[in-house]
Amino acid sequence: MSMLDVDVRGTAGALSIDVAFRAGAAPLLLVGPNGAGKTSVLMLILGALAPDRGRVSLDGAALYDRDARIDVPLERRRIGFVPQRYALFPHLDVLGNVAYGVPAPARAERDRRAREALAELDVAALAARRPAQLSGGEMQRVALARALAGRPRALLMDEPLAALDVSVRRDVRRFLADRLRALAMPTVLVTHDVADAEALDGDLVVIEGGAVVQRGRLADLAARPQTDFVRQFVAGRSRPSP
Amino acid sequence: MPEQVTDTPPPRAWRDRLVAIAWPAALGSLSGALLLLVLLPIAGLLFTSSPGRLLRGLADPLVAPAIRLTIVTTIASLGLIVVCGTPLAWVIARRRNRLWRVLETVIQLPVVLPPAVAGVALLLAFGRRGLLGPGLAVFGVGLPFSTAAVVLAQSFVAAPFYVQAAVAAFRRLDADLVLVARTLGASWPRVFFTVAVPLSWPALAGGAALSWARALGEFGATLMFAGNLTGRTQTLPLTIYTALESDLQTAQSLSIVLVAVAFALLVAIRAGARR
Numbered sequence: 001m002s003m004l005d006v007d008v009r010g011t012a013g014a015l016s017i018d019v020a021f022r023a024g025a026a027p028l029l030l031v032g033p034n035g036a037g038k039t040s041v042l043m044l045i046l047g048a049l050a051p052d053r054g055r056v057s058l059d060g061a062a063l064y065d066r067d068a069r070i071d072v073p074l075e076r077r078r079i080g081f082v083p084q085r086y087a088l089f090p091h092l093d094v095l096g097n098v099a100y101g102v103p104a105p106a107r108a109e110r111d112r113r114a115r116e117a118l119a120e121l122d123v124a125a126l127a128a129r130r131p132a133q134l135s136g137g138e139m140q141r142v143a144l145a146r147a148l149a150g151r152p153r154a155l156l157m158d159e160p161l162a163a164l165d166v167s168v169r170r171d172v173r174r175f176l177a178d179r180l181r182a183l184a185m186p187t188v189l190v191t192h193d194v195a196d197a198e199a200l201d202g203d204l205v206v207i208e209g210g211a212v213v214q215r216g217r218l219a220d221l222a223a224r225p226q227t228d229f230v231r232q233f234v235a236g237r238s239r240p241s242p
Numbered sequence: 243m244p245e246q247v248t249d250t251p252p253p254r255a256w257r258d259r260l261v262a263i264a265w266p267a268a269l270g271s272l273s274g275a276l277l278l279l280v281l282l283p284i285a286g287l288l289f290t291s292s293p294g295r296l297l298r299g300l301a302d303p304l305v306a307p308a309i310r311l312t313i314v315t316t317i318a319s320l321g322l323i324v325v326c327g328t329p330l331a332w333v334i335a336r337r338r339n340r341l342w343r344v345l346e347t348v349i350q351l352p353v354v355l356p357p358a359v360a361g362v363a364l365l366l367a368f369g370r371r372g373l374l375g376p377g378l379a380v381f382g383v384g385l386p387f388s389t390a391a392v393v394l395a396q397s398f399v400a401a402p403f404y405v406q407a408a409v410a411a412f413r414r415l416d417a418d419l420v421l422v423a424r425t426l427g428a429s430w431p432r433v434f435f436t437v438a439v440p441l442s443w444p445a446l447a448g449g450a451a452l453s454w455a456r457a458l459g460e461f462g463a464t465l466m467f468a469g470n471l472t473g474r475t476q477t478l479p480l481t482i483y484t485a486l487e488s489d490l491q492t493a494q495s496l497s498i499v500l501v502a503v504a505f506a507l508l509v510a511i512r513a514g515a516r517r
Contacts, residue, residue, distance in 0.1 A: 046425055074424050081425040087418035091440045100436075101426030150426060 004154045008044055010066075010241030015040050017051060018211040023154070023186040027202035030190045033229050037139035037210040038190040042156050045188065046081055047074030058186070070112050080147030080155040085163050086139045088131035094118070094142050095127040101150035103121070118142070121179070136164040137172045144179070154186040161196060173199045194236040205227035206230055267304060287497055292450035297514035299495030302409055307473040308481035308496075315389060316457045319396035323404045323453055328446070331408030332434060335415075346409065353402045357462025360399055364467040368394065392475050396457035403456055407449025451511050455504055 007020040015037050021028060028149060030038045043049040045056055047064065050071060056064040058079075063072045089097050099107075119122045121141045126134065135141065136188040138173035147155060160176060161169050177199045180187055191197065197204055197218045204221060206229065214226040222234040291299075299305075334346050352360060366372045368385040378385060385391050415438055423433045439446070461479040468475035470484060478496055485492035 046421070048421060048424075075429055077425070077426050078427070079425060081422060083418045083422060085418065087416060089419060089421045089423075089437065089441075099421070100428070103427055146422075146426070 002059055002153060002186050004045070004188070005055070005057045006041070006045060008041075008051045008056070010051040010053030012040060012044060012049045012051040016042070017041065018053075018208050019205075019207060020212065021203075021205050021215070023188050023203075025184045025186075027180050027189055027200045029188040029197050029200060029202050029204045030188060030207060031192070031197070031204055031233060032207035036207045038207055039158055040210075041207065042081070042158055042190060043187065045154075045156060046079055047072065047077050078150065078152045080150070080152035081178075082140070082143045082147050082155075082157040082160055084159045086131075086143040088134075088139060088143060090131050090145070092131075094123075094129050094131070094134070096148045097131065097142060098149045103150055114145075114149050117145040120148075123146045135168075137168050139174060140164065141175075146177075148183075152185075153190070153216055155180075155183070157187070157189045159169070159190050159192060161191070161193065167194075177201070194233055195238065198237065206233075267316065277449075278402050287494060287501060291491065291494055295491055296495045296498060299489070300499075302489060304472060304476070304481050304485060305496065306490065307362040308476055308478050311392070311473060311475075312477045315392045315396060316454055318393045319400060319457045320450060320454050322393065322397050323401045323484065324446075324450055325377075327401055328408055328439070329403045332407050332412055332438065334405075335412035342365045349405050350402045352435065355399075357399065357460075358466060360395070360463035361466025364391075364395055364398060364463060368467075386467060387469040387471065387475060389468075389474055392464055392477060395463040395467050396460045399460055399463055400453040401408035402447040404446075404453035407445050407452065407477040408442065411445035411449075414445075415441060448511050448514050451507050451514075455507050457498060457501070458500070458503065 002022040002024070006022075009018045009020075011017065012185075016130070017037055017040060019037075019041055030037050030041060034231040037104045040049060044051055044064070045200070050064065052065065054064065055062060058077075062068060062070045063077050064070060072185050088094075089100065092100065095111060095118070096117055099118050102110040104113065106112045106230070115124060115127060118127060121144060123138060123141045123145065126138060126142065131139065140163075143158075144157075161173055164172055166221050173196060180200060182197060189196070189200065189202075204215060205212055206221070206227070208227060208229060214221060214230055218234065218237070221230055222237065225231040321425060330349070334342055355363075368378065368391070369375050370384065370386065370515060385394065392411075419437055419441070420433055423437045428436065459479055460477070461483070463476060464475065465480060465483075470476050470480050476484065478500060482493045482496050482500075485496065
């Protein structure tokens with residue numbers, strides 16, 4: 001089983017970060033108030049931000065290690081990323097979007113693997129569409145297919161459900177939970193919504209002011225909330241179903 | 243007290259009536275004056291001749307070489323501007339330190355510089371006694387009064403229009419698209435050619451059209467730096483200037499050609515901007 005280890009204590013840009021966690025088979029959920037540094041942590045893992053102290057590694061091999069002067073360029077880290085608004089390339093059709101990240105020299109091979117990735121997410125029929133013609137839920141599946149088509153070693157998602165209408169969120173959330181369980185790849189998600197934490201059933205890491213203030217399963221957080229933010233976050237839980 | 247509420251004071255009503263008359267009158271006469279200032283000369287160009295005389299004007303022996311030279315030099319200038327200006331704009335758009343901000347301002351300077359100043363500046367840089375003159379002379383290259391000088395003068399004055407449009411387009415590019423492309427394994431050159439340029443294409447084309455129009459009209463810097471030699475440095479604007487001394491008809495015919503080209507470009511740019 002793959003493991004993504006993050007241990008960063010230092011400043012990255014203007015933000016001071018003190019975050020350590022390990023993501024494995026179960027999704028890891030980063031929660032915290034706005035401006036707490038959740039997205040910055042994703043950027044550190046991707047390699048878009050370099051902290052002045054810290055280490056990020058995948059299966060023990062360093063992607064970033066300040067002391068050992070290792071900094072694998074982000075285009076070679078092979079970490080799939082789904083940003084909040086999905087960032088589909090508007091000038092390419094769905095197939096072109098998904099094929100973009102397939103590392104194969106031949107066009108036919110890239111397209112074949114892109115179609116495979118689309119089929120795995122039940123959106124093969126959208127291949128010829130343009131991103132502007134997709135619904136929010138479809139965009140999310142295409143963005144996920146694009147992130148996965150190159151067979152990444154880990155997956156990061158920044159508020160994958162925030163851009164969706166409330167009416168479709170529940171279905172997309174269930175779909176995403178099933179997929180992530182099937183993938184069993186180190187996955188880090190940023191979320192604002194306690195319903196995501198309930199459905200995705202992962203470990204939570206609460207970040208406030210750039211530092212981890214609490215971690216554990218949702219039930220642990222609910223039983224002993226350490227901060228006001230955690231108290232408010234768990235208060236949004238749905239009633240336990242009978 | 244109630245009569246104070248219902249009674250409108252008379253001076254107020256008088257002023258309202260004056261404003262109701264004077265404001266539209268002022269708007270109409272002032273904007274009409276400026277519109278006339280622009281439209282009358284165009285009308286003068288178009289309506290003071292006949293189609294037959296206009297065609298005869300174009301038969302002047304100066305015209306054919308000037309058209310050929312203008313097409314060749316403006317295409318060369320535009321090529322130079324696009325090939326070098328696109329990477330420059332990319333760098334300016336992505337660097338946020340002070341040096342690049344200063345360079346961004348400097349590259350815009352030719353827009354506000356008087357063309358005569360541009361001509362002197364080009365002579366002092368590439369002329370026989372300019373900064374690079376002696377160095378160029380070693381290789382047997384004399385730039386002033388050559389077709390290459392025309393291209394340099396046009397590029398100097400026209401480049402800012404393209405670079406400015408390209409910088410603005412690259413800055414508008416969604417940063418997430420660039421980030422995602424890189425997480426998908428794309429190198430910087432691949433991001434540039436497959437994401438940045440295709441998405442900025444309409445703005446780049448608009449900037450190129452503006453730049454070309456500016457190069458097409460270049461007169462002052464060309465006259466001073468490249469001279470006025472038929473077939474070598476005499477572009478259409480210089481031909482108009484030369485013809486004016488002998489045959490007003492030729493000057494007018496060529497002017498109408500340039501107006502038509504400029505108007506077509508303007509319409510195309512505006513149509514492109516709306517898309």
